[in-house]
Amino acid sequence: RSARLLARVRPLATSKFQNTRKRRPPSSSRPSPKSPSRIPQRSRGFRPNPPPDPSSGVALGGVAGMAHTPNPSRRSWVGPPTPFLTPRPERRELRWAEAGSHSSVRRSGVGACSINGSNDRDREANVQVVLRCRPLSVEEQKANVQSAVSCNDTKREVTVLNSLFKQADKTFTFDTVFGPKSQQRAIYDHAVAPIVDDVLEGYNCTVFAFGQTGTGKTYTMEGEMMQQVGELPTSAGVMPRAVRHIFDILEAQKADYSMKVTFLELYNEEITDLLASEDQSRFLEDRHKRPTLSLMEDGKGGSVIRGLEEIVVYSPGEIYSLLQHGSTRRRTADTALNMQSSRSHSVFSIYIHVKVTTTGNRELIKCGRLNLVDLAGSESIARSGAKEVRAREAGELNKSLLTLGRVITALVEDSVHVPYRDSKLTRLLRESLGGKAKTCIIATVTPSVHCLEETLVTLDYAYRAKSIRNKPEVNQKVCKSVMLKDLYKKMEKMKQGFLQFSSYSYSSHYHIGSH
Ligand SMILES: Nc1ncnc2c1ncn2[C@@H]1O[C@H](COP(=O)(O)OP(=O)(O)OP(=O)(O)O)[C@@H](O)[C@H]1O
Known part of the structure; x- marks a missing residue:
């Protein structure tokens, strides 16, 4: 019986190691040669969600709930999982394989999920x-x-100064407003840092920039990318700052953690992997030939991206170079409104697992995910002067952004039907809009009088999005070692019970027999 119980536990751990690629940390961030943690590991890290088998109907949702199925064409690893270690030797005991239960709090009922109270309404949080x-x-x-x-x-x-055109001015209120003089650091500290703290508490969180072309979405999200580890440049955007912040907190807490990243591009309704491994490099020159990944339904309203590579990372430097690498692969073009206009949407995700010990010495793993989304800009084809390929791109971009607008409207109006399925973008963002993630939207506008109409559209959508309510949930898993300990305890108890029972029946039998 015990063998059967253990047999049930083991495949859970091994099945998680199918699709994660580990890159060797750069030499500067690698542990010292004497450190046992430098022993070459063939770990592929840990899959934070269960394998996305549509037939099993595992609930994953949108970007924040994405899971990745193994791509059979990729190299897959065999043999028992090896531990994925954080760089410091004292943290070696954390193993990705330790997480035995994969379910979020709601699915598994493990642990407590309380944000402000116990009922559903209390758990809700506005975007x-x-x-x-x-x-x-x-x-x-x-x-x-x-x-x-x-x-x-x-x-x-x-305030939009419509009075310039002899109309009434229009004023909108937001959670925070950053004027033209605001610095990248202020945006990060006030708008994004609290969300990153929540990721480390085990929430799925999404930050996305949204607005007309040329208004500063990429500048806000990426800004000046880090070339190497060192001081953050003043124009560094949300992505490099978030990476630095995450590592700073984990280091300060001396936490046991594991981390991995993914980076995808959505172009003309096709998903490509911006971090695809070198064997895909022959496609790099011709972007149109890059293999596309399929987005599938998981049967429970969520989505699954087949074959997206998950890269295990150990240091901020590694993430910076992956970010750099991925963003140079993104499709951009010189348009009349922006010299380097992004022609695609991008989603960069960081998965973080942190081991925590609760009162009563119970070990849990908190699994947070941060999605940083840089949307392509909406644009007026007439004003951007887009022709042929650019016009088609703009048409596709506008189409997906229009669907995003319709999803926002449906959520705000509490419609029975929310048209998530009408575009891949909204399928990806499903969990972030009306789902269990915490979301921050950074709406960007230009002050230019020539863009007044587009600015009003952005402000209008952004203002409406404020009313979207999500139901954030903490994801935590019980460590496998704890589960095994519990199992052994139960087995021991059963054994004792069995021994007591057999000695009792033996003695009563003997007693009866002796008369
Ligand atoms: N807050 C800002 N301060 C200084 N420069 C900025 C700011 N925001 C944007 N810019 C500059 O404006 C230009 C356009 O910005 P960016 O490429 O980020 O726009 P975008 O919204 O991402 O456009 P698209 O949707 O076409 O990709 C860039 O040269 C960028 O450096």
Whole structure:
């Protein structure tokens, strides 16, 4: 019986090692040669979600709930899972394989999930919407372009000066407003840092930038990318700052943790892997020939991306180079509105597992995920001067952004049907909009009077998105070692019970027989 029980536990651990690729840390971040943790590991890390078998109906949802099925064409590893270690030797006991239960709190009923209280309403949290208005560019200033947007950071208000056109001004209030003079650091500290703290508590969180082309989405999300580990440049965006923040906290807590990342691009409704391994490099020159990945339903309203590579990382430096690598692979083009316009949406995800010991010495693993999404900009094809390929791209981009707008409207109006399925973008963002993730939207606008119409559209959608309510849930798993300990205890008890029973029946038999 015990053998049967253990046999049931083991496949859970091994099945997690199918699709994660581990890259060797760069020499600067590698542990010292004497450190046992440097023993070459063939670990592929840990899959935070159960294998996405549609028939099993495992509930995963959208970007924050994405899981990745093994791609049979990729190299797969055989043999028992080896531990995935954090770099410091004293943390060696954390093994990805330790997580025995894969379910989130709601599915497994393990642990407690309380944010503000116990009932559903208390657990709800509004999507946070912050507004950023970029400064006029040097060219715009030279051309004396008038500013038609005024920001009041203290009152959290942004006003569109329609009075320039003899109409009433329009004012919108957001959770935070960042005017043209605001710095990258302020945006990160006020809008994103709290969300990153939540990721380390085991929440799935999403930050996405949304707005017209050329308004500063990529600048806000990426900014100046880090070339190497060192001081963050003042123009570093949300992504490098979040990476630094995560490692700073984990190091300060001396936590046992494991981490992996994925980076995907959604272009013309096709998903490609921006971190695809070198064997795909022949496709790099011709971006149109890059293999596309399929987005599948998991049977419970979530999505699954087949074959997306998960890369195990050990240091901020490694993530910076992956970010750099991935973003240079992204499709960009010179348009009339932006010299380097992103022609695709991108999703960079960091999966973090942190081991925590609760009162009563119970070991749990908190599994948080941070999705950093840089959407392509909506654009007026007439004004951007897009033709042929660019016009088609713009059409596809506008289509997916339109669906995003319809999803926001449906959620705000509490419609029975939310059209998530109408575009891949909304399928990916499903969990972040109305699902169990915590979400922050950074809406970006330009102050240029020439873009007033588009600015009003962005403000209108962003304002509506403030009313979307999510139901955030902590994901935590019981360590496998704890589960095994519990099993052994139960077995021991059963053995004792059995021994007591047999000695009792033997003695009563003997007793009866002796008469
Ligand atoms: N807050 C800001 N401060 C200084 N420069 C900025 C700011 N926001 C954007 N820019 C500059 O404006 C230009 C356009 O920004 P960016 O490429 O980030 O726009 P985008 O919204 O991502 O556009 P697209 O949707 O076309 O990709 C860039 O040159 C960027 O450096």
